[in-house]
Amino acid sequence: MNSENSYNGRVLVAGGTGRTGQWVVKRLLHYGVPVRVFCRDRDKAVSLFGDRVECVSGVIQSATDIAVAVKGCSAVISALGSGSYSGESSPAEVDRDGVMRLVDEAANAGVKHFALVSSMAVTKWYHPLNLFAGVLLKKWEAEEHVRKVFSGSDRSFTIVRPGGLKDGEPLRHRLHVDTGDRLWSGWINRSDVAELLVLSLWVEKAKNKTFEVINEVEENQQSLEPFYSMIPE
Template sequence: MKAFVAGATGETGRRIVQELIARNIPVRALVRDVEKARSILPADAELVQGDVLDQQSLATALGDSTVLLCATGAKPSFDPTGPYKVDYEGTKNLVNAAKSRGIEHFVLVSSLAASQFFHPLNLFWLILYWKKQAEEYLQKSGLTYTIVRPGGLRNEDNPDSIVMQNADTLFEGSIPRQKVAQVCVEALFEPAAQNKIVEIVAKPDAPAKNFGELFASVT
């Protein structure tokens, strides 16, 4: 297995890279600024310069990767096309490149409430709407996928247990980014994670379950 990580220098992406390296999985990290990435990512990660909006560069950037994890996301800005370009067009470009390179498993970090059009987050340039469109494009691609929809993201880890449920059944809650990264990486190893949307939060009073049990509980 060799993992390609898009959005590798983001807060969630960098934790995914760390998690993969900890599991001794070789990583190709797609970055726009190599110097900046060197100061953020583990030295073991192979850095590949590129951009999800540059369709032509992606197939080359993927190289000999066998799995792809996408943790890109539009940064808050005054550009109303940001979520459309990054969360939809960028993901679409990655899906197309993954198909052309025979990627075995595509893990996409999306968001809780992605299906709720009238959610307040859609006031920010339809950010959830475009995440949902990207999800649907991946689902229709024919690729093996896992779509991970985390709740509110926290930078600090905590000992709370992960709660995992079916799509459109969790509507509130938060989760540390470290746990999101663990779910994304474990999805590559759990057959029960394939071709599913999983919604995740973390709760102190939830029963502790292993990843096999968590993924198997989602239909």
């Protein structure tokens, strides 16, 4: 299967009404992939996507809500992100516990592929971003859970660690990909992160990969699929 083909299964997008999540939904629709959006605010999802997607409302703190949302899906893309430093939208509640809960319910439901938006520098405990409720440490713990649960002969995962996120159309930049969490700075369009996550559904070289990615230079791309072949082993 290549980038011209659509994915045959239904994909659950968690955090689909967020700024990156909206791009995930748009790129799935671009390829004709059936989409189910799991979100807290159903009205917002309907206002964004209309009847082009199925909307399931619920909260990431509820395993029951997640189980309903993920039923019948063959893949999950998580674009979850905390919205405050404390309370139910904190990094501990969303970036760690929410993602881990989503992983567990996805596995219970027979989901075959789990794709996650994480962050560059998640292994650097001394990074300044950890001053904000330890957000990178929480993302790292979630990553570890994804790798633990979705590594295996019948499951796969893709974890994308973007640099700073900005707005803009996809396929307008050459990308720089790396592993080992060696990058300290750089930016990338949310739309390109979304494109990489969507491609991971069918690109074999995306399976079971954790990698960092930033924009390199402006340069129109036919596809981002070749960048998966550039990820260091």
